[in-house]
Amino acid sequence: MIKNRLFTPGPTDVPPEVLNEMAKPVFHHRTAQFRDMFAAVNDGLKKIYKTSNDVLTIAGSGTAGMEAAIACAVPRDKKVLISNGGKFGERWVKVAKVYGLDVDEVTLEWGTALTADVVKEKLATGQYGAVITVYSETSTATACDMQAIAEVVRDTDALLIVDAITALGVLPLETDAWGVDIVASGSQKAFMLPPGLAMLSVSEKAWKVIDTIEAPCFFLNLKAYRKSIAANDTPYTPAVTLLRGLKVSVDMINAIGIEKVWSRTAILAKALRTAAEALGLKVCSQTPSDSVTAIYLPEGIGDDIRKNLRTKYGCSVAGGQDGWKGKVIRVNHMGYVDPLDTIGLIAAIEYTLADMGADVQIGKGTAAAVEVLKDWA
Amino acid sequence: MIKNRLFTPGPTDVPPEVLNEMAKPVFHHRTAQFRDMFAAVNDGLKKIYKTSNDVLTIAGSGTAGMEAAIACAVPRDKKVLISNGGKFGERWVKVAKVYGLDVDEVTLEWGTALTADVVKEKLATGQYGAVITVYSETSTATACDMQAIAEVVRDTDALLIVDAITALGVLPLETDAWGVDIVASGSQKAFMLPPGLAMLSVSEKAWKVIDTIEAPCFFLNLKAYRKSIAANDTPYTPAVTLLRGLKVSVDMINAIGIEKVWSRTAILAKALRTAAEALGLKVCSQTPSDSVTAIYLPEGIGDDIRKNLRTKYGCSVAGGQDGWKGKVIRVNHMGYVDPLDTIGLIAAIEYTLADMGADVQIGKGTAAAVEVLKDWA
Numbered sequence: 191m192i193k194n195r196l197f198t199p200g201p202t203d204v205p206p207e208v209l210n211e212m213a214k215p216v217f218h219h220r221t222a223q224f225r226d227m228f229a230a231v232n233d234g235l236k237k238i239y240k241t242s243n244d245v246l247t248i249a250g251s252g253t254a255g256m257e258a259a260i261a262c263a264v265p266r267d268k269k270v271l272i273s274n275g276g277k278f279g280e281r282w283v284k285v286a287k288v289y290g291l292d293v294d295e296v297t298l299e300w301g302t303a304l305t306a307d308v309v310k311e312k313l314a315t316g317q318y319g320a321v322i323t324v325y326s327e328t329s330t331a332t333a334c335d336m337q338a339i340a341e342v343v344r345d346t347d348a349l350l351i352v353d354a355i356t357a358l359g360v361l362p363l364e365t366d367a368w369g370v371d372i373v374a375s376g377s378q379k380a381f382m383l384p385p386g387l388a389m390l391s392v393s394e395k396a397w398k399v400i401d402t403i404e405a406p407c408f409f410l411n412l413k414a415y416r417k418s419i420a421a422n423d424t425p426y427t428p429a430v431t432l433l434r435g436l437k438v439s440v441d442m443i444n445a446i447g448i449e450k451v452w453s454r455t456a457i458l459a460k461a462l463r464t465a466a467e468a469l470g471l472k473v474c475s476q477t478p479s480d481s482v483t484a485i486y487l488p489e490g491i492g493d494d495i496r497k498n499l500r501t502k503y504g505c506s507v508a509g510g511q512d513g514w515k516g517k518v519i520r521v522n523h524m525g526y527v528d529p530l531d532t533i534g535l536i537a538a539i540e541y542t543l544a545d546m547g548a549d550v551q552i553g554k555g556t557a558a559a560v561e562v563l564k565d566w567a
Numbered sequence: 568m569i570k571n572r573l574f575t576p577g578p579t580d581v582p583p584e585v586l587n588e589m590a591k592p593v594f595h596h597r598t599a600q601f602r603d604m605f606a607a608v609n610d611g612l613k614k615i616y617k618t619s620n621d622v623l624t625i626a627g628s629g630t631a632g633m634e635a636a637i638a639c640a641v642p643r644d645k646k647v648l649i650s651n652g653g654k655f656g657e658r659w660v661k662v663a664k665v666y667g668l669d670v671d672e673v674t675l676e677w678g679t680a681l682t683a684d685v686v687k688e689k690l691a692t693g694q695y696g697a698v699i700t701v702y703s704e705t706s707t708a709t710a711c712d713m714q715a716i717a718e719v720v721r722d723t724d725a726l727l728i729v730d731a732i733t734a735l736g737v738l739p740l741e742t743d744a745w746g747v748d749i750v751a752s753g754s755q756k757a758f759m760l761p762p763g764l765a766m767l768s769v770s771e772k773a774w775k776v777i778d779t780i781e782a783p784c785f786f787l788n789l790k791a792y793r794k795s796i797a798a799n800d801t802p803y804t805p806a807v808t809l810l811r812g813l814k815v816s817v818d819m820i821n822a823i824g825i826e827k828v829w830s831r832t833a834i835l836a837k838a839l840r841t842a843a844e845a846l847g848l849k850v851c852s853q854t855p856s857d858s859v860t861a862i863y864l865p866e867g868i869g870d871d872i873r874k875n876l877r878t879k880y881g882c883s884v885a886g887g888q889d890g891w892k893g894k895v896i897r898v899n900h901m902g903y904v905d906p907l908d909t910i911g912l913i914a915a916i917e918y919t920l921a922d923m924g925a926d927v928q929i930g931k932g933t934a935a936a937v938e939v940l941k942d943w944a
């Protein structure tokens with residue numbers, strides 16, 4: 191029997207423990223039962239976020255979380271620096287423009303990341319109220335040096351707003367210690383849930399700015415979430431089923447320990463990169479993210495590879511977008527995925543490339559990955 | 568995250584499609600809804616059994632099915648030949664003795680199988696009313712040449728009663744064409760269900776014998792099942808939820824085609840045997856079954872390997888029984904298991920053996936399996 195395996199960089203595979211929890215009968219949310227559960231979720235999220243501040247949860251996708259941050263926390267009297275190195279950076283520029291913000295867009299070649307040096311130079315002008323950047327750009331499988339960027343921003347008046355949707359719970363991220371002001375994440379990545387929740391941590395520095403802004407939005411107004419969470423509640427109807435699932439997944443992550451989850455994810459990514467190299471394939475990114483890997487397809491192999499992988503081996507991977515369309519595959523390392531999955535996928539990629547006529551030595555990539563992954567557990 | 572993976576030779580992994588079907592609300596069984604579903608199950612079972620006779624389903628484990636056959640279909644005025652090459656052969660001898668049958672037990676060295684020559688020689692005496700044998704002995708991972716044995720029995724008056732619990736739906740078995748009189752199977756093997764159902768095909772030749780016997784049993788009396796199945800029904804309360812699951816799994820198997828399932832299973836088993844050889848490990852059986860593989864553990868490695876495989880890599884395999892206890896592991900190839908699972912398991916076995924101090928070259932077995940499995944799909 192062929193098993194279906196989700197290797198897309200969101201949605202990621204959902205553990206049976208989470209699915210079972212979400213299959214339980216719905217209960218009403220204006221109850222002590224809900225508030226107790228939500229309080230436990232929020233405590234668990236703080237550990238994963240590595241913050242002592244509240245982590246707000248919105249019933250919405252990751253985009254809703256980033257829009258809330260952009261609408262509520264970017265000062266109107268200054269410029270906002272936004273890095274655009276892929277589809278998500280591009281989206282945050284669009285959102286900021288909808289809100290009439292004065293956007294300074296730093297356009298990056300796909301596969302490269304914003305550097306701390308660029309941020310430092312810009313902020314030195316004193317013209318910026320906020321920096322918005324993507325920690326791990328899903329479309330290009332590229333991560334920036336977030337710690338270095340945070341180091342540059344933290345001693346200025348500007349806020350650092352980070353799209354950590356494919357980074358939180360996967361890549362090292364010390365929200366408080368690094369001084370990241372807003373960290374946005376989503377449910378369908380490292381949290382191993384279906385899509386439908388956005389989570390944001392907000393620093394004291396950010397709240398001070400938010401309090402000065404009359405944000406032109408209602409559902410996404412962070413002030414409402416701050417007020418409610420003080421009573422372990424939500425301002426509008428919460429997605430109770432997803433929150434129940436989140437309780438389970440947060441507990442699973444904290445039982446392992448977030449640092450261990452980071453190092454395990456890193457080794458899965460390293461195994462795939464090493465396998466690609468062994469097969470003579472090139473990793474797309476100059477600074478690859480450990481949450482998702484993008485690999486250039488060999489000459490003569492197109493996007494059909496995804497259909498073949500799915501049909502013959504049950505493996506779903508993502509393709510390329512825009513200029514990378516038909517030229518790359520992207521593979522997830524976040525959440526409910528382990529070395530055995532990764533090894534199996536690499537074998538399936540080898541079989542499929544060979545079936546399609548590519549010049550690859552079956553087993554070479556798999557063996558290289560097996561060697562790397564011996565240090566995983 | 569570590570995933571739990573069931574590689575025990577029963578219970579085997581249950582597909583989500585089957586789990587979801589079984590999670591639906593229970594309906595009453597004395598209804599047209601039940602009879603329609605049961606009729607569809609029975610049609611599907613005939614295809615997998617390769618028989619035009621009815622396949623009876625009992626709410627019970629595989630042992631209940633074999634007991635029904637032994638109690639109802641073994642002539643009392645003749646001897647019954649029973650092969651005992653492992654824990655299950657041993658059990659059928661016990662059952663036959665409970666019913667006071669005149670048992671001629673052929674004791675086999677573990678890892679060897681009953682041969683057609685032995686059966687031929689015994690039957691030539693004219694003293695036997697039935698031959699009971701295990702097609703695939705789970706405890707020793709050993710298969711006999713069932714076609715050759717059937718060839719010998721079919722032209723005699725004796726019935727051939729086969730424990731195909733870890734064979735039906737996995738190893739080639741042409742019930743009608745080979746003339747096998749009773750074929751017993753169970754739900755928790757190739758049918759990818761939880762335990763709780765036993766299925767039996769019964770030939771015309773067998774029914775003629777059954778009609779001459781006043782079987783000293785009620786629930787397991789095959790005559791009651793024959794009468795009910797004519798109206799697509801069961802004599803006693805059926806395990807409705809398991810039957811719903813069986814409908815889904817039977818459809819899954821028939822969508823692929825039973826011959827394809829046989830050949831796919833064979834290649835999974837071959838991959839593991841090849842990997843074992845590459846790692847310098849010895850397969851236990853002289854005539855290995857393709858449904859389950861038993862491998863001798865290297866010197867100095869004991870049964871702890873199973874706990875280590877489960878704890879560190881989420882892989883459950885079976886150990887040895889009786890004289891093989893602590894000396895072997897047994898790995899499933901039946902049902903909902905595919906090349907990617909098998910490759911991952913082999914890597915996990917390599918890691919675990921190396922962790923435990925065995926002299927194995929990590930990746931060597933995996934690469935050997937990857938090579939074999941390229942012909943699977």
